[in-house]
Amino acid sequence: MTTAPATKKILLQRLEGLRQMPTIPAVLVPLIQHLQQPVDQFDVQEVTDLLAQDKSLAAQCLQMANSPLFGRWQRVETLRGAVVSLGFHHVSDIAMSCGVLNLLPRDKEKLDPVVFWEHSLGCALVCRHLARQLKLGDPGNAYLAGLLHDVGIIVNLWALPQEFRAAFEIAKAEGIPLHVGEERSLGFTHCDSGRLLAEHWNLAPNLIEVVSFHHSPEKASQNPELVALVHIADLLCRMSGLNYGYLEQQQVNLFDDAGFAILAKSSPSLKRFDWARLTFELDCYMDEVHNVVQAIYRT
Amino acid sequence: MTTAPSPQPARGTPATPEPDLVSIRDLIYQVAGIFHPDNKLSLLQDRCHRRMTELKVATLREYFECLTIRSIRQAELTALLNEITIGETCFFRNQPQLDALRRVVIPKIIEAKCDLPIRRLRIWSAGCSTGEEPYTLRMVLLEEAADRLKDWNIEILATDLNERSLAHAKQAVYGSHSTRHLTPTYKERYFLPYGDQLQVSQRVRTNVNFTRLNLSDDSRMTFMKSLDAVFCCNVLIYFDLTSKSRVVQHFFANLLPHGYLFLGQSESLFGINDDFQLVHLPGTTAYVKGNGAGRKTT
Numbered sequence: 001m002t003t004a005p006a007t008k009k010i011l012l013q014r015l016e017g018l019r020q021m022p023t024i025p026a027v028l029v030p031l032i033q034h035l036q037q038p039v040d041q042f043d044v045q046e047v048t049d050l051l052a053q054d055k056s057l058a059a060q061c062l063q064m065a066n067s068p069l070f071g072r073w074q075r076v077e078t079l080r081g082a083v084v085s086l087g088f089h090h091v092s093d094i095a096m097s098c099g100v101l102n103l104l105p106r107d108k109e110k111l112d113p114v115v116f117w118e119h120s121l122g123c124a125l126v127c128r129h130l131a132r133q134l135k136l137g138d139p140g141n142a143y144l145a146g147l148l149h150d151v152g153i154i155v156n157l158w159a160l161p162q163e164f165r166a167a168f169e170i171a172k173a174e175g176i177p178l179h180v181g182e183e184r185s186l187g188f189t190h191c192d193s194g195r196l197l198a199e200h201w202n203l204a205p206n207l208i209e210v211v212s213f214h215h216s217p218e219k220a221s222q223n224p225e226l227v228a229l230v231h232i233a234d235l236l237c238r239m240s241g242l243n244y245g246y247l248e249q250q251q252v253n254l255f256d257d258a259g260f261a262i263l264a265k266s267s268p269s270l271k272r273f274d275w276a277r278l279t280f281e282l283d284c285y286m287d288e289v290h291n292v293v294q295a296i297y298r299t
Numbered sequence: 300m301t302t303a304p305s306p307q308p309a310r311g312t313p314a315t316p317e318p319d320l321v322s323i324r325d326l327i328y329q330v331a332g333i334f335h336p337d338n339k340l341s342l343l344q345d346r347c348h349r350r351m352t353e354l355k356v357a358t359l360r361e362y363f364e365c366l367t368i369r370s371i372r373q374a375e376l377t378a379l380l381n382e383i384t385i386g387e388t389c390f391f392r393n394q395p396q397l398d399a400l401r402r403v404v405i406p407k408i409i410e411a412k413c414d415l416p417i418r419r420l421r422i423w424s425a426g427c428s429t430g431e432e433p434y435t436l437r438m439v440l441l442e443e444a445a446d447r448l449k450d451w452n453i454e455i456l457a458t459d460l461n462e463r464s465l466a467h468a469k470q471a472v473y474g475s476h477s478t479r480h481l482t483p484t485y486k487e488r489y490f491l492p493y494g495d496q497l498q499v500s501q502r503v504r505t506n507v508n509f510t511r512l513n514l515s516d517d518s519r520m521t522f523m524k525s526l527d528a529v530f531c532c533n534v535l536i537y538f539d540l541t542s543k544s545r546v547v548q549h550f551f552a553n554l555l556p557h558g559y560l561f562l563g564q565s566e567s568l569f570g571i572n573d574d575f576q577l578v579h580l581p582g583t584t585a586y587v588k589g590n591g592a593g594r595k596t597t
Contacts, residue, residue, distance in 0.1 A: 175402070175581070235579075236579065239579040239580070239581060239582070240579075240582065241582070247581035247582050248581060249402045249403055249581055250403065250581070251403050251404075251407065251578050251579070251580055252578060252579040252580075253576060253577075253578045253579075253587070254577070254579070255576055255589070274567070274569040274570075275577050276334075276567035276568065276569050276577050276584060277328065277334055277567060277569060279577075279579070279584055280334040280336050280565045280567070281334075281336055281337075282336075283336040283338060283339070283565075284336040284337035284338040284339075286338075287338055288338070
């Protein structure tokens, strides 16, 4: 990574000195474990009970469970009902999503966090969609990786709100990727700060890689395919309505992309995949992501 | 267990679309290359229902049969495509496409041509209908003429098969439906009142050249040369696969190495041509020649 040592030191000092360092909600720890292991090794009832104890989180989960994003057919009124109708894996995805979204500060004065919520949730859904369509790895794990890929933004919003806002405004005004604006303005990116948080949270090595290298997938060694998948999903979101509140003014040819090359190694058929249709399919997430995030934000 | 707060998403919205509607969606994509994502399926359903009323057909399943196995299938497919694209012709129809042209594509074309002695930009509106698209392109480029395209010779070729459409385009008089997306600034800058309608000003009409052309006419297609961009929106959908493939191959030959092909919103070349590559532009997509146009910048 290219973090300027002096700036990284300042960042570390700020993080250490921060009283309200974003901590991973207790309920999410067993969920992350669950999402990375076979379901039969997990106590579903225990986690459902744990979720139900957090009234606010449980209410948010039900908002999302009743959104078309999660294949709702009939309205669910309780977490138990959600587990029965959607399956525990989906409910875990939903609880993780609400838990991570809650980590973003709600201070609109500094920077409206809704756009980052929308991007994270959108990226998680696109990762799951890609994993299913391209038959690349476990869709649940892809969803989790997409959801967590930008945790560095949470760190930046907590630790360096003014400086991060300046970097964001540069990126938005020039239509350049956020990490390029951060690098120019802060000397480091949300990949660097995200890595600090991911390590602090003891996330699995492949998730730490996703957080650290989703803008440079060629550097991944643990699970380059997962990192590449998130990289492409992130790129597609940023070029569409699931962006950070602005469209990057660039041209992306997936066939020239480093992440695409990684995925194509194990799946040569990717070059003949219908990327146009997949791009159009992603349109359907935009309105729903917006609706559900707005609904949860008001909860 | 916690009780849910009042529902936010519309209650009763099915998460799983009706299978027969999905079959029709997939058929339209396969045959015409236009895709309706799940959130636009109600639009397709509405169009199907219009045709079903006309045909006195009760169910989507029966209508799917009309489109696939009954003797009327070819005519009915054309009728449905007409319903899908009806009323789409207007100025500034696809704003993300125009924004991408202005902010990303034009700078890339300028970069690609910076070493050439002649500064010329040639854009083709293939299947221009009554002229809204080529005039829109001309207005967008005029906005750039004082800045990035200063001293550039801009030429817009506009072709269509239909003589009546071309006559309308040359007269350049439009009603409220066509002009509904125009901002007051554009109306004031580029239009003149013409009764209760608007006429495109002479400044815009200059350098927009209308000609009758059949895209299936191989000999004439060969002469369309040195193009920087081709716009062919919702035109190929009416061609069969072989004709479509031939037309697209002509576009490939007509375009300069850095050239761009723009199709209609949610229109795809998949299965038609392997030489063009899909590129993602802000909020839209286009096609470039492989290893031709600009690289990604991430």
